[in-house]
Amino acid sequence: MxxxxxxxxxxxxxxxxxxxxxxxxxxxxxxxxxxxxxxxxxxxxxxxxxxxxxxxxxxxxxxxxxxxxxxxxxxxxxxxxxxxxxxxxxxxxxxxxxxxxxxxxxxxxxxxxxxxxxxxxxxxxxxxxxxxxxxxxxxSDNIAAQALEHIHTNEIILTVGKSNTVEKFLKRAAKDRIFNVIVVEGAPLYAGHTMAASLAKSNIQTTVIADSAVFAMMSRVNKVIIGTHTVLANGGLRAASGIHAVALAAKHYSVPVMVLSHMYKFCPIYVGSHNHEAFNVCASPANVIPYAFGPILDKIEVNNPVYDYVPPELVTLFISHQGGNSPSYVYRLLSELYHQDDYDI
Amino acid sequence: MDGAKVREFFCKIIREDEDVSVGVAAIRTLMEIIKHSKSETVQELETNLKDGINVMKNTDYPVTAINSGCELFLRFITLAALDTRCFSDCKKIMLDRGHLFIKKLDEARGKIVKLASKFIEDGSKVLTHSRSRVVLQALRKAHKQNKRFEVFVTISAPDNSGKQMCKELQAEGIPCTLILDSAVGYIMEQVHFIMVGAEGVVESGGIVNKVGSYTMAVCAKEMKKPFYVLTESFKFSRLFPLGQQDLPEEYKYTSSVRKNSDLKKVHPLVDYTPPAYITLLFTDLGILTPSAVSDELIKLYL
Amino acid sequence: MDKTKTSTDGSSKKEKKHHKKQSKDGQLEANLAENEVSHGCKKEIVNKTNNDATTGTVAQKLSEKELRRIEWEKKLESQKGITVTSNDQSVGQQPSEKELRRLEWEKKLQEQKAGDTGKETLSKAEIKAKRREQQEAQRQAKLAAENAKNAAENVKKVAATTPIKDPGKGLGKVEKKLDFPKKETKKTTDVHKVQLVQHLYAEMPQKKVSKLLVYNNIHPAFVKLGSQYLNKTILGSNARTLALMAALKHLIIDIQTPPKQELCRHLETVLQTCTNHLQNCRPFAVSMVNALRNFKLHLTQVDTNLKDSEKKAKLQDVIDVYIHDDIYKAGDAISLKVKEKISDGDVILIYGCSSLLKKILVDAHKEGKKFKVIVADSRPLLEGKEMLRRLVVAKIECTYIFLNAVSYVMNSVTKVLLGAHALLTNGYVMSRIGTAQVALVAKAYNKPVLVCCETYKFSERVQTDSFVYNEIGDPDLLSKIPNTEDPSPLSKWKENNKLTPLNLLYDVTPPDFVTAVVTEIAILPCTSVPVVLRINAIENT
CATH class of the missing domain: 1.20.120.420 (translation initiation factor eif-2b, domain 1)
Known part of the structure; x- marks a missing residue:
């Protein structure tokens, strides 16, 4: 058949x-x-x-x-x-x-x-x-080409974990401008370490901080530039775990949050409540507590969520290969990408 | 069709069919006018329709929906009139399209309900304001999907329509609590989201709805609860109020009130909720963010 | 050790019983012995005891001549603020030894002549000798300073270049000498300073205090405490303060007033040197500062007419009362207050490790309240694991998450409980780094945040950001990933001068994120800290 x-x-x-x-x-x-x-x-x-x-x-x-x-x-x-x-x-x-x-x-x-x-x-x-x-x-190259429009000299930019798009973006800007980057290490995957090493190789002054230091450092950061897993239909994000806290801190200090994303990440799905089981997935707790921790492991519960929901009011700008857009315009991008009848499949 | 007949027809529709919204009734009335019209030119037809609209606005029903529905219909007439030469052909086309239009409007509620019921989750607590037919249907549908949820309804003075809403919900078997309008702040920390209908959606993406919606929206924003609006697309209007005072008086007070009393001493019927407080609008065109409303209106009128 | 039995100083034997490390033994005895030099004790004995001290880990049997030589070197340097730790030290000192010895002898003769008045009548030759002595000292100091500069990571020990009596600083320089061979790699770490917090690098403690270091004037309890602080064996402001108070008690018991001096004044000076040493190991916590200030206040108020033993008893009493009232009883009072706020079915989120929070939760659990605890933890210290262990032992239902999952769990949380390192006058809460973030997310979800803090941690300082005053931890802790075999990509950060891990220890939480502060006096809003300070100040005067 x-x-x-x-x-x-x-x-x-x-x-x-x-x-x-x-x-x-x-x-x-x-x-x-x-x-x-x-x-x-x-x-x-x-x-x-x-x-x-x-x-x-x-x-x-x-x-x-x-x-x-x-x-x-x-x-x-x-x-x-x-x-x-x-x-x-x-x-x-x-x-x-x-x-x-x-x-x-x-x-x-x-x-x-x-x-x-x-x-x-x-x-x-x-x-x-x-x-x-x-x-x-x-x-990817198109997004990186817009780097110079967004990064000026002597800026301090904060990024979280590892994103290839962001890496390219920053490296492209580093060719012409001098700026500092603070990389949040992103436990428990520690992807930030690879990102920082790679950025430092391209001669960008990089500082690595632990997740806990984000609020403390945020007051001196000029911009937050992050990648994301998906962009939801209301302009919100499904991003790596921990980014919600970063976005909240950025909002508190009025630091713009720019999200670099390709067009295929724009998803026409609305999420009713981000606690819905379909929204998030939990990875193995071994990264958080190793199995060798001891007998108390069967007396405790360990959560290791992979994603985080970031509401649209915390995002300042979406940068795609077509240019920058505000989160309230995402519905338009979606209507250009997909037909209305296909939203629900 | 003269004014008295128009009024009679209009009121009859509303009285007989509980479920029909004022806007749809107005449009049906306008269709009647076209059917019975003896005019020979488009201009005359339009004048007749405008007269009919004025008559309807002078009844004591809320003007917001009448206004937007009629405006849309008039636009539709204008667009239709460009195609043909002969007036009788034109009229026939208008009637056909009109029927299609009304059919679509009737289906509108079903589409909205389908979208909105997905957002009502098992175990959620919903807060709603006054009585809205769309919200009622959405809650009914969610209940039929075997979701367990609890509803809080405000009494919504002065007409206490919340009481009727509560009765209807309880008849369905949905647990419902009636709360004072002033208890909105108190209840806000317990609810998960707010769902209201709208009498009109304005160009900015904000809504015009029963008085008390604005307070609820401000409170919801402060407590970080989502504020959802369920509305049909024909309620979109080209108005752009800058504040509460900027709303036209015909929206805020019924015609009889306007004629008889000093407006400074009377309570308004509706208030304006700016788009900043609205999370999402559920319409038959899909789920829209407040900024998408203006997009739609521009596409239609320009 | 038998050689030392001829010592007439009875107390030195008692000290030996107290202390474990022989080197410190010897040091203390040398210290006391020096004090008695002017009384004319036999130096040979002193020589031998000192020798035991310096060569603690090395074979004790050395010839008499060697011993004497070492002794003189040490004496000279200790008087000029430099301490020698090994026999093979800087070769540069060798040629001038004889000269030094001669000068030393002359000096001693002078002192004996002068007697108790301390005045020295100098003859021409003596003046010349003294000048040469000074020159010698300066030359040595310069040498040491050069080493210090080359090997150090920006330590603000400017004092190293000038001769001082304080041996505490001296040990800093000595360490630099030991680090001589590593000079090249340490030079590159000069660039590894994040611009924003450059001022904080100066206060960073030395890494790995060498075992061969000798401390001249410091009580062994403080030396031990210093190394515990340095290696972060003791963490948490309550624990550090309690350890400090315990060490202080030891000091009070052991201190011997020299004649013609008053116990309290002497104690003050000794305490000063000890605390300076501790500061060098790790900057003081606010609670420690407050505790010490309280102690010093009582020290000045002690009746000078009492006997020494009575004074000592009084001082120990002061410490005991302080610990009992301001730490333990306060903890009980706070625990009672918070217990009322915990209801059945609560899900409480806590962050990091706090002895006070542990007490509160265990007490509430014993009362029979049914609640769950979520422990949030973060790198690099991972203190939450310790908290988790303690709570599980107390049979409380626990969940463990990393800080990134706080947004995920916050929906189900009903209350957030946080500990504090200090409460500042403008209402900001200074606490372990990451606390501000937890409070921020809690506020975004409208969850109440309670900060539990004893009043002895209130400080008059004002701070609005986390950079002006903070502590920098070991950057290598960040670059190592736990539980994996492969090295982190960051492990070679020292070679790349564009890459710097930054390990901050504290942050400040603005008062708008905090719903209430629970103290033993009352449950207060965050902004009432200056009121409490004012009341406490009035009470104490």
Missing amino acids: PEIESLSDISRLISDIQHKKFTRSYDIALRTEELLQELISKGHWKSAKELMNLVKTRIQLVRENLPQEATAPNIMRHILKVIREEYQSASKKKDEGQSLHELVTSTPSNVLDYSDSLINLRSSILDHLTEYKVELESS
Whole structure:
């Protein structure tokens, strides 16, 4: 049965993510893109509708198995939008959107079915996909290219843990400006250590502090620049654990918080309450207390959450390859990336 | 259709159908006017409609919803009128579109309820203000999804509509507590979030709602509780109040009150909640942040 | 050790029983012996005892000549503020030894001639000798200072360049001599100072006090205490204050007033040298400062007509009362007050380790209150683990998290309890670093924050940020990752002068994050600290 077989590609991706074979979300993005390329060029589909259904099943599978994973579903959602657009331009029909305007001007015949099979659809979608791949590969550099607009001389910048995007950003700025960076070590993963070592290699004056010193240092920090795992639909973040406290301290001292993020991290999902089990995931407590600690281990409970929810009012700016945006504009970016009907898949 | 008939039709709709909102009733009335209109030009039709609107505003129902609904409908008329040459064709198109429009509006509530009920979690405590049909439906739906939650409703003087809301909730089997309007601050630390309806959504992204909503919003912001607004998209209006005093008087007081008494001594019916205090708006266009409201309005009118 | 039995000084034997380290033994005896030089004790005996002291870990059997030579060197240096610890010390001193010895003899003769008045009538030759002596001393001091400069990490021991009597500072220089071979690597650490807190590096203690160091004028209890502070064996302001008071009691018991001096005045001077030594090991906590100030106040008020033993008893009593009232009883009172605020079903978040908090929680648990505790902890000291152990032993239900998870658990928390190092006059709470962050997150979730603090920790200082006054800990603690085999990428930070780990120890929490401060007097708002200080001041006068 071709339907069941064809899901093996996504299952492989899911299991790779679960086994932590990817160190960066960028790698996941590339893999997803490859998967989609395979699907579109070699998959068994005749009309746009069938293709969309194939993609939708995959999105659902990922969301079932990895509720926190956002990169892969986001890219697939974007492809759905691409498919719709290509279909519309090929069949010269306009889509019924969701806006007041559309509400008022729609006619009964406007409901699009996407079921016509068009000849050039496959190639046009593939073209679009290649464009998207190029965009993906260059987005890191594009973000880094904006570095000089945001960092001036003699600034003290605070960053948390390790983010490849932030690293590139700071290194790019360091080529022309002299500034200091304070790296928060980010226990229990201590990713900040690698980040600091790498920044120091590029001749940036780096100081490493423990998580506990953030509030103390914040009064002298000029900017906080961080990466994130996901950007939620309301402009909030799902970021590494501990970043909420950093953002609160920054708010207290009125320090701007800038979040560098690629477009595939923007997720159209609203989170009702961040205590919801699907929002956060807990990692092994061995990083917090080693198993060798002793017999009291069975008398205590240890929590080691991986993510943190940061509400949108604590974020000042989102920097993506298209430029900077305020958190209140995220809804617009989302509507450009994904189609309204695909928000909920 | 003359003024008296308009008024009669309008009031009949509201009396007969409990669930219909004032705005939808107004739009239906306008559709009636078009149907019965004997005018031959678009301009005349528009004048008739505007007269009808004035009549409706002079009833004692809240003006906010009537205003926004009618404005939207008028816009829709203008857009429709550009297409055809013959007036009777035009009228036919208008009626068709009108029916579609009304059908969509009827579906609007269902969409909102679907979105909002996801945010009501098991074990949560909800605070709501006065009586809102959308909120009631959302709570009903969540209850049907077997979620256990508790609701606090303010009595909301002077018409005490909160009491009716409480009765309706209890009839569904949802645990409900009636609280004094002044007890909002006291109860705020126990609730998880606030859900209110809106009579109108203004251009800034803020809302116009039963008086007391502003106080609740300020308190919620201070205690860091999310403030959710459930509203249909036809309630969006082009108003931009700068403060409480800047709200037009026809919104704050009914027409009879305006004619008869000294406005300085009368309590207003509605107040304005600025967008800074609102977390999210649940509309049939989706979940919007307050800044997205203006986006929608710009797309429509410009 | 038998050689020393001829000593007429009975107290020295008693001290030997008290102290473990022989080197310190000898030092003290040398100290006392020096005091008695003017009384004309036999130097040979003193020589031998001193020799025992200096070569404590080395073989005791050395020839008489060697012993005498060493003794003279030491004498000379101790008078000029330099202490020699080993026989193989700086070669530069060798040629001038004979001269030194001669000068020493002459000086002693003079002193014996002058007698108790202390006045010295100098002949021409003696004046010349004295001048040469001074020159010699200065030359040696310069040499030592050079070593100090080369080997040191910015220690503000300017005193090293000038001859002083205080042996405490002298040991600083000696350590530099020992560190001679490491000069090259230590030079690069000069750049490893974070600009913001440069002023704090000066107060950083020396690393690893050498075992061969000899302390001339310091009571062994204080020496031990100093090294405990330095190695962070004793952590926490209550613990440090209690240890200080205990050492102080030892000092009172052991002190011998020299003739023509009053016990209290003498004690003051001795105490000064001891506390200076402690300051060098680790800057004083506010609680320690307050405790000492209280003691010194009572010291001045002691009736000088009493006998020495009565005075000593009185002073010990003062200390006991202080400990009992201001530390233990205060702890009980605070515990009672907080117990009322803890209700069944509470989830209490605490941060780090505080003896007072442990007492409160254990007492509340014994009363039968049912609550859970979440212990938040942070690097690099990881004091929370100790707190966790103590609470689990008391059978309290505990959860353990790192500081980054505070936002995650804060929703389920009902109260936050924090300890304090000190409470400042402008209402700020000075506490272990990370406390301000916990309070900040608690405020963001609207949870009440209670700070528990005895009134003896209140300070007149004012501070608004955490940089002006702080303590810098060992940066290597940060660069080492626990529980892993691989070294951290930071482990080579010393070689990279762009990379600096910063390990701050304290931070200040603004009063708007704190709901209430619980003291033994009352539950106060944070801003009432100056009121309490004022009342205490009135009570004490």
